[in-house]
Amino acid sequence: MFKLLLQDGQSKLLPFDDAQCCEAFRHTAAHVLAQAVKRSFPNAKLAMGPAIENGFYYDFDVDTPFSADDLAQIEKTMKAIIKEGATLETYTLSADEARTRFAEEPYKLELINELADKGEALVFYSQGSRALPDDAQAQSRSDVAPEFEDLCCGPHLARVSDIKAFKLLSATGAYWRGSEKNKMLCRIYGTAFPKAAELEAHLAALDEAKKRDHNKLGRELELFTTSDVIGQGLPVLMPKGAKIVQILQRWIEDLEEQRGYVLTKTPSFAKADLYKISGHYDRYWDGMFKIGKNEDYALRPMTCPFQFQAYLNGSRTKSYRDLPIRYNETATLFRNESSGEMHGLIRLRQFTLAEGHIVCTPEQVEDEFFAAIDLIKHVLEVLGLSDDVHYRFSKWDENNRDKYIGEPEQWESMQAMMRTILDKSGLDYVEADGEAAFYGPKLDMQMRNVYGKEDTLFTVQIDFQLAEKFGMVYTDSKGDKQFPIIIHRSSIGCYERTLALLIEKYAGAFPLWLSPEQVRILPIADRHNDFCEQICAQLRKDGIRVELDTRSEKIGFKIREAQLAKVPYMAVIGDAEVEAGIVAVRNRKGDPDGLSGQMSIEGFRNALCEEITQRRLG
């Protein structure tokens, strides 16, 4: 149990696994960090330093960014401070007093002034000695500023000595108050635990997670690579990676056809005029790859306006009887992301999306939305990712209206409609302001990578504006012209990103139906090669992806290599197998319900086919 010091000066005891205690614990560690930095770098200016998931950080303004050596030094100072064992105090100051005490801290001053303007209380926490050795002349203890004090609403630990185990993890840049218009500060990340063993376990878990990093594993397993001469954000999918994407794409396209989608094939680039109509030109022209003599064309960064042309240019005016129309297309998109934004297969300059646009009447929105969610849920389930995503209702930011088109009333009514649908669907979702598309609110399926960073895997968006911009209409039952509502959705997100998250989910050991190599045949000696060739041909005939390892290596060596390559099944063939016409099947280590043991070739084939079909259908 740890003693927390609350804002009002009261204290309470809580265990570390209580969220408030854990946060106070790490927040206090952040204060110790700041105190240590001020000891070693008196000129460093303090910004902010909260607890975050799994740790804490503190931002400083310093002339020279911290080096790895600096971090080690700061850690030492922190240890010393913790050993000194100061207790924390909390108190409020008047605005004037606070301004005087923090005259040398411009960032704190900014926060103090803001809080003072709002009329809020200025709460401070302090730690460290008030009576400095060389300052014994001070009249009373409270006249002397403590060694460290910080504007902070707490709570904190009552004493710093509770922090038994901590580690500084990295020093990076971060903008003051999260805006790139502001100065970049130096941020130190760290983590802290009550016991050394817990810290060690946490660090070990981080290392373990990094081993699943798709950017490392995907290259090791030869799923993809990159090339200096091709460029940033432009990965090369190698045979195995391309195979997985092909499997996914065929599956998704079939699935969409079964669910009433019709296919379009639209161009990869268009005149600027197209993007001017949609409004993308005003917002994203800088982020497009311009082509043509006068750069008056651009590679497409999205598919919507292209598919809209299919709606607009039919041989007759659309009637409400034609709706809904569900267009889908496997579309490759191009976005000129800033150089620092690319990451493995997660953020790219070229990527391929299962893009769909459902044109429907307002009455149909709900059903179509449910159908889109249902498809996504099915896809997630088959991929085994259902428990790894969470749902985010992405709304506009009413304080930042320049980012969006349309009237506030329209936004409010659309968001209300979407909330009704979401509540009816029973999905467990979180709401997020400022995450909407410029033309409408979204439902995003979010997934975290091995570093805990979150990205959108799938999205369903309600668009009540682009139809009007493009003049897309239908005739309703009364004979009046109406603008349809358009649902923008992806059924599998971007294939590259999905592949990345699948690599991390399965640590490269894909389920059988997704494995680029499903079976590896391993002859024990050269004389078994012919029989192996036969088995290989037989299995390939049934579409099973099989490889044959005829190298003159020891069988143990070959098995180990197959395991490293995470091939689901190995068929080991020696004299006994050749003689009896059977295979000795061994499954990939760690596959709990895989096949193993001796079986007939026919039996092996049937079992494989059954397993592939079963898993694929969920």
Next chain:
RNA sequence: GCUUCUAUGGCGCAGUCGGUAGCGCGCAUCCUUGGUAAGGAUGAGGUCAUCGGUUCAAAUCCGAUUAGAAGCUCCA
């Protein structure tokens, strides 16, 4: 785009104080090979990312560029 870090055979790495490159794995050839996580021998392979600067001399020091990593910002 910003901050910090990184770039040495296919991959993973070593290379001290500046004196023109090493290791492991892989690869090739040969020998060996009947059984469940590395059989043996020999060999090939590098303008030390690119361009420029400092120096008698640069993998090593400095600058720029390109690419990679983490974080920030952005993400139609």
